[in-house]
Amino acid sequence: LLIYTDLDGTLLDHDSYDTSATASLRQQLKQLGVPVVWNTSKTAAELESLRLSLEHTDPYIVENGAALYFPDESTQQPKMTFGPGHDHIMTCLEGVRRQFRFKGFHDMSVAEVAAATGLDEGDAALAKQRQFSEPLTWQDSPGKMSDFLAAMADCGLHVLRGGRFVHILGEFNKATPMAWLNDYYATQWDATVDTVALGDSQNDIAMLQAADRAYLIRSPAHVTPQINGQANIRIAKGYGPEGWAEAMAAEVDALMT
Ligand code: 2M8
Ligand code: MG
Numbered sequence: 084l085l086i087y088t089d090l091d092g093t094l095l096d097h098d099s100y101d102t103s104a105t106a107s108l109r110q111q112l113k114q115l116g117v118p119v120v121w122n123t124s125k126t127a128a129e130l131e132s133l134r135l136s137l138e139h140t141d142p143y144i145v146e147n148g149a150a151l152y153f154p155d156e157s158t159q160q161p162k163m164t165f166g167p168g169h170d171h172i173m174t175c176l177e178g179v180r181r182q183f184r185f186k187g188f189h190d191m192s193v194a195e196v197a198a199a200t201g202l203d204e205g206d207a208a209l210a211k212q213r214q215f216s217e218p219l220t221w222q223d224s225p226g227k228m229s230d231f232l233a234a235m236a237d238c239g240l241h242v243l244r245g246g247r248f249v250h251i252l253g254e255f256n257k258a259t260p261m262a263w264l265n266d267y268y269a270t271q272w273d274a275t276v277d278t279v280a281l282g283d284s285q286n287d288i289a290m291l292q293a294a295d296r297a298y299l300i301r302s303p304a305h306v307t308p309q310i311n312g313q314a315n316i317r318i319a320k321g322y323g324p325e326g327w328a329e330a331m332a333a334e335v336d337a338l339m340t
């Protein structure tokens with residue numbers, strides 16, 4: 084069994100970023116030797132302290148599928164990257180600055196990112212250290228979004244929606260690194276891998292679709308994305324980390340029987 088999990092609004096509470104509801108299940112999965120791969124829109128810089136505080140020793144995927152890291156490797160270089168760098172994204176956004184109204188993390192001070200996210204200023208500064216994607220707040224009319232998508236596509240970029248922000252990134256998503264990592268574990272284990280994914284937002288849907296089984300986690304803050312006719316995806320009852328723990332308890336039970 085191999086788990087892929089979103090962080091914000093899934094493993095971490097949408098507002099408080101608290102994850103205590105998941106502690107006992109994370110411990111059980113660790114004891115069972117089940118890797119829990121983090122698959123998040125957070126930056127590598129943000130994950131440094133979170134990995135220490137949650138004793139996370141499995142691989143992790145940052146910025147919505149942009150890069151895969153193995154924490155046990157001596158360098159903090161990604162194992163693989165899947166898209167263009169942040170400079171390319173900023174150049175493209177600068178090119179359309181006069182056509183559309185938006186405000187990105189790059190445009191915001193640390194205090195503004197802290198206010199928009201509820202992170203403390205230390206973590207907000209780490210969230211601003213983007214390597215492969217730019218989160219922004221859309222301040223223009225919804226009707227102009229399709230022209231914006233077309234302009235981003237002209238730069239080889241696309242747009243995904245997270246819990247709070249719209250994310251600009253290359254032609255990859257959270258499912259992109261999964262194929263490689265599934266193969267990696269299949270080779271390690273000399274067995275086919277059974278995959279489970281958990282996430283709460285539109286930027287998680289590709290990951291949920293790519294897994295053998297998936298749990299869509301409900302959010303107190305935004306509507307649950309549509310999952311039309313996706314038989315492998317079920318909706319967890321509890322919100323945020325409580326839904327995560329409930330889903331993982333079911334997986335642990337199934338593994339034991
Ligand atoms: C941003 O990501 C979340 C993911 O759902 C969002 O769009 O609301 C990211 O930029 C991340 O770096 C940051 O930690 C998070 C804080 O809520 O917001
Ligand atoms: Mg999320």
Ligand code: MG
Pocket residue numbers: 089090091122123124125245
């Ligand atoms: Mg996320």
